[in-house]
Amino acid sequence: MANEQMTGSEILLKCLVDQDVTEIFGYPGGAVLPIYDAMFVQNALRHILVRQEAGAVHAAEGYARSTGKVGVVLVTSGPGATNAVTGLTDALMDSIPVVCITGQVPTHLIGNDAFQEADTTGITRPCTKHNYLVKDVDDLARTVHEAFHIARSGRPGPVVIDLPKDVANATGTYTPPGKVKLKRYDPQVKGDLKAIGQAVELMAQAKKPIFYCGGGVINSGPAAAQLLTQFVRLTGYPCTLTLMGLGGFPASDPQFLGMLGMHGTYEANLAMHDCDVMVCVGARFDDRITGKLDDFSPGSRKIHIDIDPSSINKNVYVEVPIIGDVAHVLEDMIKVWKSEQAKPDQKALKAWWNRIDEWRAKDCLKYTQKGDVIKPQYAIQRLYEATRNLDDVFITTEVGQHQMWAAQFYGFEEPNRWMTSGGLGTMGYGLPAAMGVQVAHPDALVIDIAGEASILMNIQEMSTIAQYRLPVKVFILNNEYMGMVRQWQELLHGGRYAESYMDSLPDFVKLAESFGAVGLRAEKPGDVDGLIKEMLAIDKAVIADVKVAKLENCFPMIPAGAAHNEMLLGPEDKAENPASEDGMVLV
Amino acid sequence: MSPKQETENAHTIAVLVDNEPGVLARVIGLFSGRGYNIESLTVAEVSHEENLSRITIVTSGTPMIIEQIKAQLSRLVPIHTVRDLTIEGPSVERELALVKVAGSGEKRVESLRIADIFRARVLDSTNQSFVFEIVGDTGKLSAFIELMKPLGLVDVSRTGIVAIARGTEAL
Ligand SMILES: Cc1ncc(C[n+]2csc(CCOP(=O)(O)OP(=O)(O)O)c2C)c(N)n1
Numbered sequence: 025m026a027n028e029q030m031t032g033s034e035i036l037l038k039c040l041v042d043q044d045v046t047e048i049f050g051y052p053g054g055a056v057l058p059i060y061d062a063m064f065v066q067n068a069l070r071h072i073l074v075r076q077e078a079g080a081v082h083a084a085e086g087y088a089r090s091t092g093k094v095g096v097v098l099v100t101s102g103p104g105a106t107n108a109v110t111g112l113t114d115a116l117m118d119s120i121p122v123v124c125i126t127g128q129v130p131t132h133l134i135g136n137d138a139f140q141e142a143d144t145t146g147i148t149r150p151c152t153k154h155n156y157l158v159k160d161v162d163d164l165a166r167t168v169h170e171a172f173h174i175a176r177s178g179r180p181g182p183v184v185i186d187l188p189k190d191v192a193n194a195t196g197t198y199t200p201p202g203k204v205k206l207k208r209y210d211p212q213v214k215g216d217l218k219a220i221g222q223a224v225e226l227m228a229q230a231k232k233p234i235f236y237c238g239g240g241v242i243n244s245g246p247a248a249a250q251l252l253t254q255f256v257r258l259t260g261y262p263c264t265l266t267l268m269g270l271g272g273f274p275a276s277d278p279q280f281l282g283m284l285g286m287h288g289t290y291e292a293n294l295a296m297h298d299c300d301v302m303v304c305v306g307a308r309f310d311d312r313i314t315g316k317l318d319d320f321s322p323g324s325r326k327i328h329i330d331i332d333p334s335s336i337n338k339n340v341y342v343e344v345p346i347i348g349d350v351a352h353v354l355e356d357m358i359k360v361w362k363s364e365q366a367k368p369d370q371k372a373l374k375a376w377w378n379r380i381d382e383w384r385a386k387d388c389l390k391y392t393q394k395g396d397v398i399k400p401q402y403a404i405q406r407l408y409e410a411t412r413n414l415d416d417v418f419i420t421t422e423v424g425q426h427q428m429w430a431a432q433f434y435g436f437e438e439p440n441r442w443m444t445s446g447g448l449g450t451m452g453y454g455l456p457a458a459m460g461v462q463v464a465h466p467d468a469l470v471i472d473i474a475g476e477a478s479i480l481m482n483i484q485e486m487s488t489i490a491q492y493r494l495p496v497k498v499f500i501l502n503n504e505y506m507g508m509v510r511q512w513q514e515l516l517h518g519g520r521y522a523e524s525y526m527d528s529l530p531d532f533v534k535l536a537e538s539f540g541a542v543g544l545r546a547e548k549p550g551d552v553d554g555l556i557k558e559m560l561a562i563d564k565a566v567i568a569d570v571k572v573a574k575l576e577n578c579f580p581m582i583p584a585g586a587a588h589n590e591m592l593l594g595p596e597d598k599a600e601n602p603a604s605e606d607g608m609v610l611v
Numbered sequence: 612m613s614p615k616q617e618t619e620n621a622h623t624i625a626v627l628v629d630n631e632p633g634v635l636a637r638v639i640g641l642f643s644g645r646g647y648n649i650e651s652l653t654v655a656e657v658s659h660e661e662n663l664s665r666i667t668i669v670t671s672g673t674p675m676i677i678e679q680i681k682a683q684l685s686r687l688v689p690i691h692t693v694r695d696l697t698i699e700g701p702s703v704e705r706e707l708a709l710v711k712v713a714g715s716g717e718k719r720v721e722s723l724r725i726a727d728i729f730r731a732r733v734l735d736s737t738n739q740s741f742v743f744e745i746v747g748d749t750g751k752l753s754a755f756i757e758l759m760k761p762l763g764l765v766d767v768s769r770t771g772i773v774a775i776a777r778g779t780e781a782l
């Protein structure tokens with residue numbers, strides 16, 4: 025069947041099936057009608073009809089992050105494509121494999137300002153890993169297969185295929201995946217053994233080492249997290265994770281220092297500042313991690329493992345770069361570590377751990393739950409306690425204080441359980457992402473830890489959740505503020521709360537009911553456990569409205585532009601010079 | 612590369628790309644989106660059979676920025692090869708300019724005399740004007756154009772730099 029003839033739409037769907045796609049998230053429109061028509065007469069692909077295209081991309085991201093597979097999106101031309109842009113940018117920033125098929129006006133109308141025409145490849149060029157406009161139906165199969173390869177290999181990312189309507193209707197030849205040869209694009213997976221040798225040598229001499237690991241560990245696949253755990257335990261060195269890396273190393277392990285960065289723990293950030301050898305594994309030294317660059321870990325020599333050469337020496341100079349896939353490189357490093365019989369200086373290491381224990385003794389995440397107002401930290405801690413021993417739990421978040429508290433107070437033991445918008449910080453991410461996770465894992469417990477402002481950004485997806493009977497749980501920490509904005513205004517803008525109060529909020533319980541979900545509310549600390557118990561017992565979607573302290577701030581905090589050792593630990597600490605000019609211009 | 616070298620230098624970077632729609636937009640978008648300089652950029656197909664074009668970019672930055680530029684370019688899917696001709700051994704660079712000078716009398720004669728010194732050729736001439744073609748390195752072209760200014764320079768079109776490594780190796 026080498027020269028099978030079919031329409032462009034059929035070719036597209038056959039490509040998807042041959043790429044092991046089983047679910048796609050989409051929304052129809054004129055330019056994709058032929059594709060929907062072809063979908064109507066097949067059973068291999070299940071289409072999930074979202075309520076807004078941004079929701080489709082975030083759902084595909086949640087799907088991808090919880091399964092390791094490529095998430096697939098189908099939207100129409102013009103507004104369908106432009107609505108997808110936020111999700112594509114989000115996927116690019118967080119390196120999530122997504123293939124997004126956008127309809128396009130027929131080729132003879134391209135450039136004519138035709139109805140629902142947008143220059144989709146032009147608009148999405150900077151927010152995709154790669155994109156295509158397919159003008160010839162005989163190029164379609166090759167393009168789709170290449171797109172999947174590009175989306176999932178190397179540093180993963182979103183790929184757009186713009187498909188004009190006449191190409192979808194034309195008849196052409198199908199080419200199976202095995203027959204597609206790529207002459208270009210060949211990411212390096214194995215690390216250079218000489219560099220690995222140098223890295224191991226440097227690590228073995230360390231007196232104050234630290235592992236600093238990120239989303240690359242998750243993207244490399246579950247084996248990477250296992251190898252990392254093995255290596256960290258083998259060395260006895262402390263390990264900290266970025267927001268994107270949570271789950272890459274077990275949160276309950278005594279060698280785990282917690283998350284680092286702007287709202288990271290005291291011990292993690294100070295250990296980063298004071299270390300003498302830093303082993304960066306699949307993380308990228310972004311500004312939320314480094315704080316003030318000039319003062320970032322001034323005394324350390326650094327090893328950086330990354331599959332993307334452009335991440336090396338971008339912000340921070342490293343002595344030993346290793347380009348390659350995290351799992352492959354770690355496997356080799358462990359081998360070399362063992363064969364060289366590396367023996368770290370145990371006395372120095374003990375002294376280092378003693379320092380770390382002193383920092384830990386600060387108990388930087390402490391809070392007190394007293395009185396009759398629910399502390400947001402308490403709500404998350406109780407949620408964690410109630411769900412940590414369950415088998416199959418996935419947590420997504422929106423963006424804001426609740427996101428940081430979730431990262432601080434919910435412990436992840438394994439990868440692919442935690443989905444949050446790290447790089448782009450997209451409010452409205454969590455609900456559709458949870459929806460995508462639930463589609464991939466119908467029997468799992470999927471919870472979106474949300475803020476009352478963020479949840480309104482993609483609340484329409486409650487309708488999708490209802491249609492497909494997805495038992496997603498939305499756990500809102502309702503402080504009636506864009507809390508994170510309010511916190512910055514309090515700490516950096518003299519307490520002028522410009523436009524950060526959430527007026528005229530809906531009644532979330534009734535809102536849930538109107539979507540056929542169950543609405544629950546907790547107003548007093550004593551309600552929290554009961555609410556969680558009830559929520560977990562309900563076999564359908566739930567919106568839990570947890571009324572929390574309105575003015576609580578998220579600590580620790582490294583103000584933008586400050587160094588790791590200039591951290592604010594709590595309300596008693598005022599930013600030394602909150603309006604430092606350098607800091608004020610930063611985000 | 613040393614950690615904190617802050618001096619900015621010009622680098623000539625040669626890039627081999629698939630000749631497909633949008634490829635130039637990707638390169639230019641990368642430079643503008645990330646705030647890198649483009650001092651000169653040329654592009655043309657170099658192999659019809661293999662469908663390859665060659666882009667020559669002159670850019671400037673600190674060593675860390677130049678490293679970034681090369682790594683970012685290499686990340687683009689249609690890009691096959693990225694070479695920094697400035698640091699990877701000796702190379703030759705050339706640029707071509709068409710220079711129109713209008714005038715009469717002594718100035719007209721003088722422009723012709725200078726063109727001769729610079730080995731510029733006359734491509735077009737009217738009673739009132741010349742179009743000169745001049746080839747050389749960027750400095751030579753700029754010097755020639757500078758000298759033409761008082762002699763009635765009215766228009767200039769320059770190609771930007773093309774460059775190639777010396778010796779036997781291909782890109
Ligand atoms: C789409 C988008 N717009 C604006 C912002 C800026 N922003 C960051 S956090 C935040 C407030 C979030 O409020 P809420 O969801 O209630 O969470 P809280 O901080 O109160 O927990 C805003 C507006 C953003 N991250 N995303």
Ligand SMILES: [Mg+2]
Nearest residue numbers: 475476505507
């Ligand atoms: Mg809020």
